[in-house]
Amino acid sequence: MFDVETLMVLIPALPLVATLLTAALGKWLLKEQSHWPAVVAVGASCLLSFVLLFQVRAAVRQLDSSKSAAAASAAKPIGYEKIRTLWTWAVIHDVLPPDAGRPTDARSARDLDLGISLRTDPLTAMMLAVVTSISLLVVIYSIGYMHDDPGYWRFFTYVSLFVFSMTMLVSASNFALLYVFWEAVGLCSYLLIGFWLTRPPAAAAGMKAFLVNRIGDFGFALGLFLLWITYGTLNFHDTPAAAGILGQTLLSDPSRYVGGGVGVAIGLLLMLGACGKSAQFPLHVWLPDAMEGPTPVSALIHAATMVTAGVYMVTRCTPLFMAAPEAQQTVLTIGAITALLAGLIALTQTDLKRVLAYSTISQLGYMFIGLGVGTLPAIVAGMFHLFTHACFKALLFLGAGSVMHAMGGVVDMRRFGGLRHRLPVTHWTFLFGALALAAVAPFAGFWSKDAIVAALSARVSEAGPSSSAFYRIVFWSSLFTGGLTAYYTFRAFFLTFYGPEQIPDEAGHHAHESPRAMTRPLVILAIASLVVGWYFSRGDRFGKFLAHTPSLAYATVQATAQSAEHGGHGQVAFVSTLVALTGIGLAAYLYLGDSWEVVWLTRRLRWLYAISYGKFFLDGLYRVFLIWPLRAFAAGFYWVDRKLIDGLVDRVGRIPLAVGSTMRSLQNGLLPFYAMAMVFGLLVLLGILVR
Amino acid sequence: MDELTLLYSYQVVGAMLLGIGIVGFLARRNMIVIFLSVEMMLQGVSVSLVSWGRFNNDWGGQVLTVFVITVAACEAAIALALVLGLFRRSGVLDVLYWQSLREANQEPYIEHELPEPPPEPLKSWPHLTPAGVEPRIEEDLHRSHV
Numbered sequence: 001m002f003d004v005e006t007l008m009v010l011i012p013a014l015p016l017v018a019t020l021l022t023a024a025l026g027k028w029l030l031k032e033q034s035h036w037p038a039v040v041a042v043g044a045s046c047l048l049s050f051v052l053l054f055q056v057r058a059a060v061r062q063l064d065s066s067k068s069a070a071a072a073s074a075a076k077p078i079g080y081e082k083i084r085t086l087w088t089w090a091v092i093h094d095v096l097p098p099d100a101g102r103p104t105d106a107r108s109a110r111d112l113d114l115g116i117s118l119r120t121d122p123l124t125a126m127m128l129a130v131v132t133s134i135s136l137l138v139v140i141y142s143i144g145y146m147h148d149d150p151g152y153w154r155f156f157t158y159v160s161l162f163v164f165s166m167t168m169l170v171s172a173s174n175f176a177l178l179y180v181f182w183e184a185v186g187l188c189s190y191l192l193i194g195f196w197l198t199r200p201p202a203a204a205a206g207m208k209a210f211l212v213n214r215i216g217d218f219g220f221a222l223g224l225f226l227l228w229i230t231y232g233t234l235n236f237h238d239t240p241a242a243a244g245i246l247g248q249t250l251l252s253d254p255s256r257y258v259g260g261g262v263g264v265a266i267g268l269l270l271m272l273g274a275c276g277k278s279a280q281f282p283l284h285v286w287l288p289d290a291m292e293g294p295t296p297v298s299a300l301i302h303a304a305t306m307v308t309a310g311v312y313m314v315t316r317c318t319p320l321f322m323a324a325p326e327a328q329q330t331v332l333t334i335g336a337i338t339a340l341l342a343g344l345i346a347l348t349q350t351d352l353k354r355v356l357a358y359s360t361i362s363q364l365g366y367m368f369i370g371l372g373v374g375t376l377p378a379i380v381a382g383m384f385h386l387f388t389h390a391c392f393k394a395l396l397f398l399g400a401g402s403v404m405h406a407m408g409g410v411v412d413m414r415r416f417g418g419l420r421h422r423l424p425v426t427h428w429t430f431l432f433g434a435l436a437l438a439a440v441a442p443f444a445g446f447w448s449k450d451a452i453v454a455a456l457s458a459r460v461s462e463a464g465p466s467s468s469a470f471y472r473i474v475f476w477s478s479l480f481t482g483g484l485t486a487y488y489t490f491r492a493f494f495l496t497f498y499g500p501e502q503i504p505d506e507a508g509h510h511a512h513e514s515p516r517a518m519t520r521p522l523v524i525l526a527i528a529s530l531v532v533g534w535y536f537s538r539g540d541r542f543g544k545f546l547a548h549t550p551s552l553a554y555a556t557v558q559a560t561a562q563s564a565e566h567g568g569h570g571q572v573a574f575v576s577t578l579v580a581l582t583g584i585g586l587a588a589y590l591y592l593g594d595s596w597e598v599v600w601l602t603r604r605l606r607w608l609y610a611i612s613y614g615k616f617f618l619d620g621l622y623r624v625f626l627i628w629p630l631r632a633f634a635a636g637f638y639w640v641d642r643k644l645i646d647g648l649v650d651r652v653g654r655i656p657l658a659v660g661s662t663m664r665s666l667q668n669g670l671l672p673f674y675a676m677a678m679v680f681g682l683l684v685l686l687g688i689l690v691r
Numbered sequence: 692m693d694e695l696t697l698l699y700s701y702q703v704v705g706a707m708l709l710g711i712g713i714v715g716f717l718a719r720r721n722m723i724v725i726f727l728s729v730e731m732m733l734q735g736v737s738v739s740l741v742s743w744g745r746f747n748n749d750w751g752g753q754v755l756t757v758f759v760i761t762v763a764a765c766e767a768a769i770a771l772a773l774v775l776g777l778f779r780r781s782g783v784l785d786v787l788y789w790q791s792l793r794e795a796n797q798e799p800y801i802e803h804e805l806p807e808p809p810p811e812p813l814k815s816w817p818h819l820t821p822a823g824v825e826p827r828i829e830e831d832l833h834r835s836h837v
Contacts (some may be wrong), residue, residue, distance in 0.1 A: 415769055670792025671786040677715055 004059075004649040005084050007052040008120045008171055011128055014041040017165040022160060026153025034153035035143045038160045042139050045167065049125070058126040060548045078251045079553030081121040083173055083237045090259075095497035109292030113241060114234065119173035121381070121550040130390050131305045135163045136523035138300040140569060141398050142515035145296050145405060155195060155294065162188035166305050170312060175224050175234040175245070178313070183276065185306045186213050192291040192301060204291035204619065207349035210302040212286040216276015223269030225322075230266065236316070246319060247311060251554035257323035264596050267327025270317055271320045271334065278310030278364050281338040285619055289351040291411075295401030303360045303397050304390040309366045318551045328662050329470070332372025340522060343484035347491070348612040352400050352411045356393070359437060359647060362485060363389050368480055370452040373471075375560035379456030379552060380543040387542070388533050390446035392436035393612045395525035399430035402514045402522065403496060408506030413492060418501035421604055422511055425519045429526040429679065434493045436529040438486035439580045444533030446577070451537065454572045455479055482576050482622045486583025512523055547670055701742030704763055707734045708735030722774045726767075733763050 018041035026034045030283050060080050066103065092112040139159060146155050165184035172178040186209075188517070194206030227236055231245050238247035257263065273281065279287035290302045301307070314321065314331060321328045339362045346358035370382025398412070406423055407416050420427040436443035439450065456478060460471040503511050513519065536542040547553060590598050602609050611617070666677075708731055737756045742751030743750020750796070781788050790799060 378784040613807065663793045665797065667792075669790035669798050671789070672717065672720070679713060679717060 001057075002048070002051055002118050004052065004055055004082050007048050007055070008082070008084060008118045008124075009086065011045045011048050011113055011132065012050065012118075012167040012171065013131050014045045015160045015167065017041060017162040017469065019157055019164055021151055022157040024159060026356070030153060032152065037141065038139050038156040038163075039136075041160060042132060043164055045163065046136045047131075049128040049132045053125045055131045056120060056122055057545060059400060060122060060545060063548060067101065071083060075191075078248055079121060079548045079550035081119055081237065081550050082119050084398050087120065088118040089116050089177075089451060092391065102624060111241065112234075113239070114174060114176045114230070115239075116177065117173040117235065118168075119236060119239065120171065120544050121385060121549045123312070123315065123551070124171050126383070126387065126546060128331045130387055131166050132163065132395050133169065134304045134390050135159070135166075135300060137524060138296045138394065138398070139556045140306075141518050141521040142296040144296075145401055145516040146294060147515075148478070153194065155192075156193070158188055158191050159297075159300070162192070162301060162306070171308055175227060175236070176339060179217075179220065179224060182273070182309060182313075183217065186210065186217070186277070187299075187590065188304055188644045189213075189301050192297040193290045195293055195297065198589070201289075202292040205292040207604075209286040210289050212283050213276045216273045216283055219269045219276070220273025222603050223266055226262065226266050226269060230262055231362070235538040236290075236364065243533060244550050247317065248550070251319065251550055254319065254323070254554060254556045258321055259323040263320065263324035264326045266331060267317075267324040269322050270320065271327060271331055274310030274314050274368075276310075276634045277313075278307050278368070279338075279361050280310070280364065280368060281332050281341060284338060284342065284361050285615075288354050288357040290616070291351070291357050293403055295353065299359070299397030299401065301358065303393040307315050307360065307364060307389065308367070308386045308439060308562025311364065311371065311382065311591070314368070314371050315383055315657075316551055318371075318379060319554065321371070322556050325374070328372055328374045329467075330372075331368050332374075334364045335370075335372050338362070339369065339481045340477050340484075343481045343488070343570070344612055345615045346488040347484065348609055349488075350401065350413050352492055352496060353397070354411075355413075355488055356396050356400055359396075359608065360389075360393055361487060363393065363437075365479065366449060366452055366481075369474065373455050373459045374450075375455055375459060376552060376557050377543065377555070378452065380460065381448060381451035381455050383546055384536070384542050385445075385448035387536070388436065388448040388529075391442055391525055391532055391595050392433045392529040393430060395522060396432040396437060397527055398522055398525065399520070400431060402518055403430075405514050406511050407504055407516070408508055410504045410506050413495040415504045416502050416507075417495060417499040418497070420497040422500070422503075423497075423513050425513055425522060429519075430493060430497065432526040433490045434531050434535070437489045438584055439576060440486075440584070441577055442530065442534055444531075445530045446573075446580075447533035447537040449482065450573045450576055453482070453576050457572050479576060479579055480556060483579040484584040486580040487587045490584045490587035490589055494587060495681040498592055522669045537575065698742050698746040701738055701745075704738075705735045705742065706740035708732070708738060710735075720785050720787060721788055722777065726774065726821065728768050730763060731768070733759060 018037035021037040022030065022034055030036065060588060063080055090112070091114070103399060139156070142155065142159065150156065154376065162185060165188055166183045169181035171184060172181060190206045190210045193209050194203050196202045197206075208682045224234065227245060231243075231250075233239070233242040235242070236246040237244040238249050243249035275283045287302060287307065291298055293302070300641040340366060342361035346355050346362065349355045349358060355393050367382040367389070370378045370385060373379075392443075400424065403416070403419065403426060404411055406419070406426075410416060432443065436445040439445040453475070456471065456475045458474050460468060462470045547558075551557075575683055590601075614620070645672075695707065707794040709726070712728045712730075712732030712735060715731065716725055719725055719728065737759050740756050740759070742752070744750065744756075778784055785800065787800060
């Protein structure tokens, strides 16, 4: 029963059933028990995801052993993948004319054939396991956190819908399907950011997230059109009609990937989509505002899973990026800029959740650095960072939620402090998360971030003289960002849990540890943050597993695996740990004792402080240079529409009225008058007849 | 009297009936009279038809007249019912009372008659001189007779 084909359908289907159940029955029947469908379905999905993961791992191992046995056999498939097409969604015949510009090697299939195709490969299996397990913990946590909320059933409906969309997104084997669920997770994000829809900031933040994502999604859609024009299909896998974009045929002959201007355009457009969804530099502004949503949502959607969709997509499209090195370098640049910028902004934020939001943006930047380096160890490290980051960032957000729960919804770190005695479990688990985020040695973040930085340093050493400086700058900036990360994480930690005890008035009698439904997920995640990095990086388990993804298993990427391994791993690890400890030490020095230096520094570096606190004034810049011109533009068109076009239509409408008004005086309602008119008419007729 | 003279005489009678009907239809305001005028026009036309039928020696005119009479009977029933209904609603038979089917911004037609002069107060009131004795009515007796 639990073969791979069944599992990959069941995993998304269960949350969908839960969504429908909760939506149909939640308001009238389930009410305070609305969490049950979500908990059961997501729990089952999580279990099945792990079963799937183990089955894929077994298959991959078998592949490994058979490879060593019969290395010479030429017909060996690239990587491990299983495709299941459930049904055909749409077929449009002869979309392109026969003479349309298309590389001659693309097969002549001109039908746009969209199937509901699901796939399983190591990448999907790993993403499914991450998504469903974090979702399960967050759903359980939400039982405590959302308790007594009037929209209880609505919350669990949206969350199950999100889990469905996200699992479909990572298992889609078709760019169109990917795009549909790309939008679906965006919709869930919008609904959940604006969950408390009576609060104007929440509604505005939801709108902002949606609109900023529109820009990215527009680019993504254009990228898909270009892919379709270029490759003649949108499928990842091969079908009898056409060779899929990421299918075996193209992967076995990487020279067929289109490079040059078209390849770079495809890469950049896909990256624009990823920038929107994963909150990268020009489009990152929505994520901090998205913290208006309930904290479990911030943990699930805006830290652990949805924002990594961009990372997932770029990883999936690795062959396209490998064919366009300029696009790959853009990915690297954007990642580095984002990581540094978000790190700098996070230094001075006073809102606990916003610090975490900026750290999320920064860590996503790290992932894109990994993907942009473009060697197998770097890409795998980026995905590994996604995996560990999901654990510890979910932990940090849930910890922040626990603090908020105790503080009556206050998130301003200046208004509370010294909470370590009141919230012991939250304190310890938050410490674990903070250590993982700061990349201190045995914790999860260390292994993944170190792997990225090591891959980067290997790239520095092997890059040619022309690009060496570029990689060197990125390397040092990412090291520096690591120090920033450690500093601001521990700044938030010390401000919240150390110093004199201080509790805002809003807390009331609430200032105690959260219920067990909330603390247990924290503990589980804390343990995960401690062990997953060490466990999965031992013997490069994660990398070896993920390298069997078809997109990563083909020759061009595999060729980079060997060359990058001689990078100075230990050296880099030592330096980055040193940087992290420096950051922590600085934070401890400034925020643990009497903090006169903080005030002094703030005064001294007032300009820098203002820039960081004002988020580099990007929101303001967007307002002045984008929103206001657009508003003026729209106002102009509004005037044209209202006055010119509507005015014209109104005037045309008055013509019958004017004609009618001349005849109106004849209708006076007097019967003798009508009789007279009738007789006169008769006489006229008679006159005509007689004449 | 030859046929042509006969036709001519009948035509004159028919035309007179029609003309009187038209004049009555236009000039009168009483709904019943208007209706009667319409009937009169019909009769005028009927006379004309009959005479033409006789003159041309075919039955067409007579047949058509019978038909007209039938239709007129039906029409009379309906029209009188309508008139009756209108009278019940308003209490008047004046067609000018019913002018609300005009355009919304048209002034209504209001008849400006000269007000009637108030009657002259009588100089002296006629009166009767009471005479005789007021009869005494015995209640029991009265009741026994009723």
